[in-house]
Amino acid sequence: MQNKTLRAVEWPTVWLALGCYLTWALAIFGVAAWSVAAAMPLTILAAALHSSLTHEVIHGHPFRNKTLSAALVWPPLTLFIPFARFRDSHLAHHRDSRLTDPYDDPESNYMDAADWDRQSSVMRTIRGFNNRLAGRLLIGPMLGQVCWMRADWAAVRAGDRTVLRGWVWHLPAVAAVLAVVTVSAMPVWAYLICAYCALSILKIRTFLEHQAHERSRCRTVIIEDRGLLAFLFLNNNFHAVHHMHPRVAWYRLPHLYFAQPDRFLGRNGGYRFASYGEVFRRYFLTAKDPVAHPLWRR
Numbered sequence: 001m002q003n004k005t006l007r008a009v010e011w012p013t014v015w016l017a018l019g020c021y022l023t024w025a026l027a028i029f030g031v032a033a034w035s036v037a038a039a040m041p042l043t044i045l046a047a048a049l050h051s052s053l054t055h056e057v058i059h060g061h062p063f064r065n066k067t068l069s070a071a072l073v074w075p076p077l078t079l080f081i082p083f084a085r086f087r088d089s090h091l092a093h094h095r096d097s098r099l100t101d102p103y104d105d106p107e108s109n110y111m112d113a114a115d116w117d118r119q120s121s122v123m124r125t126i127r128g129f130n131n132r133l134a135g136r137l138l139i140g141p142m143l144g145q146v147c148w149m150r151a152d153w154a155a156v157r158a159g160d161r162t163v164l165r166g167w168v169w170h171l172p173a174v175a176a177v178l179a180v181v182t183v184s185a186m187p188v189w190a191y192l193i194c195a196y197c198a199l200s201i202l203k204i205r206t207f208l209e210h211q212a213h214e215r216s217r218c219r220t221v222i223i224e225d226r227g228l229l230a231f232l233f234l235n236n237n238f239h240a241v242h243h244m245h246p247r248v249a250w251y252r253l254p255h256l257y258f259a260q261p262d263r264f265l266g267r268n269g270g271y272r273f274a275s276y277g278e279v280f281r282r283y284f285l286t287a288k289d290p291v292a293h294p295l296w297r298r
Contacts, residue, residue: 011269012251013053013062017072020049024077032185039186040124040194045232047077047198052234052250058087059246074176079195082170085152085163094246098208099219102293109291110212116292124291131287133280136207141199162259204276205233208283211271212294218269222261225275240268 024046032039045222054073056062063069070083089106098104101114109131111119119127129135130143155163181191213219223230223237230237234250238257241264242248248256265272273279282288 008064010249012064013056013249017053017062018048020046023259024050028181028184028186028191030185032190034189036186040190040197042192043194044201047195048201048232049197049234050075050077051202052082052232052236054081054083054086055090055236056234056250058090061249074173075180076170076173077177077195078198079174079177079192080199082166083150083173084166084169088166089160090230091092096216096219096243099216100212100293102294102296105210107159107206108210108264108293109206110296111291113292114295127291128287129268131289131291132285133204133207133288134285135202137200140203141196144203157234167286171285201229201232204229204279206235208273208288209239210278212289212296213269213271214271214295217267218271220268220271222264222268222272223274223276223279224257224272227276229276238264240264240271 023042027039027042027046030039031042050073057069057073060066062072073083076083093099093105093107095104100108100110102108102110102115111127118125126143129138130140152163152167156167177219178188178191181188186194192243209221210219211221220240220243221237222240225237235253236242236250238253241253241257244264245253245256263276
């Protein structure tokens with residue numbers, strides 16, 4: 001029975017999580033004692049990878065026991081995202097029929113056209129800049145956090161205790177991370193910058209994961225990248241594969257895709273990019289699509 005339980009554990013994810021924490025500790029305690037500037041890139045990469053590991057946990061990895069899996073990613077290295085809120089909103093996002101819906105998809109970057117028409121010129125400029133990859137990197141984490149917290153605050157005021165619990169349970173986890181940072185060689189101000197930069201990197205992944213399309217199956221992208229970003233995102237660049245098989249572990253996604261690429265590209269209508277380099281070349285300063293959802297009006 002014990003051997004069966006051990007075989008059920010997805011060990012690549014466990015070892016990767018341990019490596020992530022060791023890298024993080026090495027950066028803030030070891031490298032930062034020599035050079036804070038040198039430690040910051042390493043800290044950023046570890047924090048971004050940790051967020052991707054949190055995404056794996058939300059989808060039932062690496063243990064069968066959900067509490068044990070959640071404990072593996074309990075310290076929020078990026079500070080700003082409560083695990084319970086990320087879990088609930090992301091699982092709601094996986095209702096594919098609602099993808100990109102400005103109201104029912106919690107991760108949609110589109111707005112209802114009527115709401116867009118009511119935006120001030122300043123907000124139109126901000127959101128328009130956010131629809132370029134450069135803008136998503138610079139202001140995306142801040143804009144997303146403000147919008148998310150404003151929506152959650154409205155939910156709390158309306159009596160949603162689940163949302164409130166998500167934020168309350170987040171506070172001791174943030175306090176624990178900051179307590180460790182405080183006794184490390186890295187200044188808190190430098191760590192806050194690292195946390196923001198890690199979220200910026202993650203915005204590269206989410207930038208064009210989904211597009212407005214009449215068919216829900218054609219809304220999710222494939223980016224055939226196998227480089228550093230793909231690793232940091234734990235192969236979630238094969239996003240259409242992930243949405244079709246959300247319980248498949250990160251290290252199996254590339255093989256699943258390359259074994260039958262025509263199947264997945266046929267399924268998603270050929271919504272594909274060869275690499276993140278292509279994404280940067282095409283959309284760093286160019287809007288990928290309008291902020292107002294082109295197919296939706298309330």
